[in-house]
Amino acid sequence: MKQILIPIAAAATLCLTACNEDRTPKLADIGDTMSWAMGENVARTLTETPVFDIDKEIFIKAVQHTLDGKEQPLSEETYTQAMAQLMDMARLQQMKEANLSRQNVDKLQEEYFKQLTARNPKIKKHESGFYYEVLKEGHGRKAKYGDNVNFDYRSFLMLTGAPFDQTYGQREPISHVVGKPMFQGLVDGLQLMNPGSTYRFYFPYQLAFGENGSNGIPGYTPLIYEVEFHTFI
Secondary structure, three states: OHHHHOOHHHHHHHOHHHHOOOOOOOOOOHHHHHHHHHHHHHHHHHHHOOOOOOOHHHHHHHHHHHHOOOOOOOOHHHHHHHHHHHHHHHHHHHHHHHHHHHHHHHHHHHHHHHHHHHHOOOOEEOOOOOEEEEEEOOOOOOOOOOOEEEEEEEEEEOOOOOEEEEOOOOOOOEEEEOOOOOOHHHHHHHOOOOOOOEEEEEEOHHHOOOOOOEOOEOOOOOEEEEEEEEEEO
16 A cells, blocks of 8 residues: 555656546657656556545645645544545455455365376375375485475476476575475475485465465465475485
């Protein structure tokens, strides 16, 4: 919501004349182009975040009225209350959208895992909620929390199969302590493995980067990780 409110006055000022014209104005120079882009950005944001139906005429008049230094129809108290209410409405809208995203992904994950286990009986479910397949058995003891381990991996977006990240051919194998800062699915998954083993993990978003996402991965994103465990360090 902060992103919506802060640039509104500046953007509305720059496009004030254009907003009152039916025809698209000619943009003569870079200043005009930047002014239009700023106004368009604000309008897109307001359109894509429908907190309530904005009265465009009142909105433009409020900007013009304020810039002209005229007496405001709202008292400072009423203005503060209205802004607080607007922020509350925006937060509520964001919560509704997040809940809808979660419900949609939950259904997609459930169907994906149902089909996955039906196609491949070798797929197992871990008690924490992710699924995994042993591609290659290793040897020796399994890793435990706090061990320093060395491994390669490749990862994919689970619902689309699109590649996401990997060490192979891009950087050296990972040397890392089993535990934080790792997402919970990988912490639990590595503790199933021993040196020389290769596993494929199917992590629901709850056990991956969660609702907030991380490092270019948006929230509510389930992931596939294929991990080749080399050795303890």
